[in-house]
Amino acid sequence: MAWYENFFDDWYLKYWIQPITQQRTNNEVDAIIDYLKINNDSNILDLCCGQGRHSLELARRGFKNVNGLDLSETLLGFSKESAKKENLAINFIQGDMRDIPASLYDGIFNFYTAFGYFEKDEENQAVLDAVGRALKPGGYFLLDYPLLEGRMGPWQNQEFFEYEDGTVMLHEMIHNVFDQEIVNKVLYITKDNLRHRTGFTLRHYYGRELRKCLRKAGMEVVATFGSLEGNPLTARDRRVLIQARKIAEPDSSK
């Protein structure tokens, strides 16, 4: 089984996603609305929506056609339950990001590092091709992603978190420089000494490389930002926000 079929479980939901504040999600949704140039009637896809924090917030703000696609049954279950509780109409779809169901979207976004999950470059390209096919001509794609440039130089390769319930999480990151991948090993130890080992591997891209992949998928990079507020990207930024626009059909669909 691939890591991404296992990793996004109850442990992930509890210790990675639920600690994210609503304020952070609100700021991200402000940026999503701005950079995707969407309005309340736009058809929007939250690609790899997870627990649905962005989809839910968009629906709360009156966006009527919000779709969220994700592979994880656990996270989608949580999303659907939250939408039901708040009486929000969101179309949650269980599926793979490489295979977006046929529809034409005005805007697609992929947030909080949900790209670079596949071992083969062609599979990661297939995600962008699927986005390119699913966008209306001129539609925008917003990718929130940790560029490789921001991972250069001295960086901390171990993290340690202690949660309110007494659980601790140890996170080790091993950078395979030549292969442009970071192997992440994660160990949870609960206060009852229950141990859970898990992990994930990300294929990291350089900006120029990503621009080429987007181009192949029929999209041009319109702007890159080093922050949600739109600061220009610098070598010190750990993440990039890429605003791309569909200008052609992906190469693969010709």
Ligand SMILES: C[S@@+](CC[C@H](N)C(=O)[O-])C[C@H]1O[C@@H](n2cnc3c(N)ncnc32)[C@H](O)[C@@H]1O
């Ligand atoms: C880092 S989380 C981001 C979640 C969400 N976008 C957010 O900002 O909170 C990555 C998400 O990608 C989903 N995922 C992993 N592999 C996938 C795949 N092959 N196809 C679709 N979704 C996938 C996971 O289930 C998880 O919800």
